[in-house]
Amino acid sequence: xxxxxxxxxxxxxxxxxxxxxxxxxxxxxxxxxxxxxxxxxxxxxxxxxxxxxxxxxxxxxxxxxxxxxxxxxxxxxxxxxxxxxxxxxxxxxxxxxxxxxxxxxxxxxxxxxxxxxxxxxxxxxxxxxxxxxxxxxxxxxxxxxxxxxxxxxxxxxxxxxxxxxxxxxxxxxxxxxxxxxxxxxxxxxxxxxxxxxxxxxxxxxxxxxxxxxxxxxxxxxxxxxxxxxxxxxxxxxxxxxxxxxxxxxxxxxxxxxxxxxxxxxxxxxxxxxxxxxxxxxxxxxxxxxxxxxxxxxxxxxxxxxxxxxxxxxxxxxxxxxxxxxx
Numbered sequence: 429x430x431x432x433x434x435x436x437x438x439x440x441x442x443x444x445x446x447x448x449x450x451x452x453x454x455x456x457x458x459x460x461x462x463x464x465x466x467x468x469x470x471x472x473x474x475x476x477x478x479x480x481x482x483x484x485x486x487x488x489x490x491x492x493x494x495x496x497x498x499x500x501x502x503x504x505x506x507x508x509x510x511x512x513x514x515x516x517x518x519x520x521x522x523x524x525x526x527x528x529x530x531x532x533x534x535x536x537x538x539x540x541x542x543x544x545x546x547x548x549x550x551x552x553x554x555x556x557x558x559x560x561x562x563x564x565x566x567x568x569x570x571x572x573x574x575x576x577x578x579x580x581x582x583x584x585x586x587x588x589x590x591x592x593x594x595x596x597x598x599x600x601x602x603x604x605x606x607x608x609x610x611x612x613x614x615x616x617x618x619x620x621x622x623x624x625x626x627x628x629x630x631x632x633x634x635x636x637x638x639x640x641x642x643x644x645x646x647x648x649x650x651x652x653x654x655x656x657x658x659x660x661x662x663x664x665x666x667x668x669x670x671x672x673x674x675x676x677x678x679x680x681x682x683x684x685x686x687x688x689x690x691x692x693x694x695x696x697x698x699x700x701x702x703x704x705x706x707x708x709x710x711x712x713x714x715x716x717x718x719x720x721x722x723x724x725x726x727x728x729x730x731x732x733x734x735x736x737x738x739x740x741x742x743x744x745x746x747x748x749x750x751x752x753x754x
Contacts, residue, residue, distance in 0.1 A: 430620050434625040436626040438501060440469045442499060444468050444748075445620065446629065447469045447605060447627065447629070447742075448633045449629060451630050451672070452475055453526075454634050455476045456477075456480075457495065459639045460492055460627045461500070462495070462632065462638040462708075465495065465742075467498075470496075471501040472489070472529075474517070485520050486523050489529075490527075492568055492624055493528075495715045499531060503518060506534050506536060511634070512524070522545070530552065531550035531554075532546050533556065534556070539553060539555050539571060540569045551698075555602075556575045557576060557607070557615055558576075558585075558587065559737065573602050573604065575628060576593045576606050576607055578590045578595065578606070580608065581595060581729045582631045582670075582727050582728045585659065585729065588694030590606050590618075593632075594606070608731070609729060610627045610628075610632065611735045612632075612731075613751035613752075614734070614735030614736070616748045630734055635649045635735050636742050643647040650670050650732075652728065656671055656672045657670070657729065657730050660725075670728065671732070676725070
């Protein structure tokens with residue numbers, strides 16, 4: 429029998445080593461709360477909460493707390509951006525701390541200010557990484573663990589397998605979370621046997637009754653197999669794992685030559701990334717909430733291979749837990 433008592437479960441104060449990864453635009457409050465209520469850890473994605481699901485941030489946290497009394501976490505993108513964005517993110521972190529959130533997942537930049545804020549109230553900070561060189565840049569800031577994004581993840585996937593990434597990062601002696609490729613109980617058990625302290629799932633939790641993404645999206649996940657997952661640069665400018673659709677085939681997977689030059693130039697790369705991201709935000713929001721359109725981009729990882737039906741969060745987590753006792 430696999431033990432569910434890991435460094436991650438101790439720090440996150442949860443029953444099971446299962447995280448619902450923060451997703452734009454899929455992280456609605458009901459999904460976040462359902463994962464926490466079932467014994468895992470739901471993660472708030474603030475841009476999704478505010479700009480997709482229409483909550484004032486503090487009110488969105490209140491909604492989650494109405495649905496569960498159990499711990500939840502928050503995702504913080506710490507990439508240097510416009511000052512108005514940074515100020516807003518700092519305000520949201522303060523509000524999350526005031527609401528009792530004590531687990532934060534940072535990504536895409538220097539997590540130092542988040543660590544300082546969260547450590548002061550006894551909380552914990554994990555950081556997204558795809559390889560060792562990125563981990564080396566952040567461990568000195570006092571982070572407590574690493575979200576290890578492998579080559580089977582949805583969205584911006586890594587380039588290493590789950591096993592390769594574990595071997596590369598285990599020397600930091602921090603709890604490691606396997607992010608990518610976990611779609612069924614067999615994947616869950618394999619990740620824990622490798623030595624991961626938890627798994628993080630995104631795609632699996634989209635195909636749930638609690639996620640309010642459009643039924644077209646959920647059905648696309650159920651119908652897909654891992655061979656249907658491709659990586660396209662056409663959405664955000666860097667490879668993004670999506671389900672292959674006729675529209676994806678039509679527009680291709682690579683950015684044009686002018687965009688490629690702009691992405692490589694240190695003076696223009698931030699602006700071109702911002703332009704692509706703004707366009708991607710609107711396209712994904714439209715497709716996920718309104719269903720199939722002429723521009724179908726469904727983010728998903730290779731965990732689709734193990735997803736056979738739309739289920740409730742509790743049914744999924746209970747099945748995963750039960751499988752470890754066999």
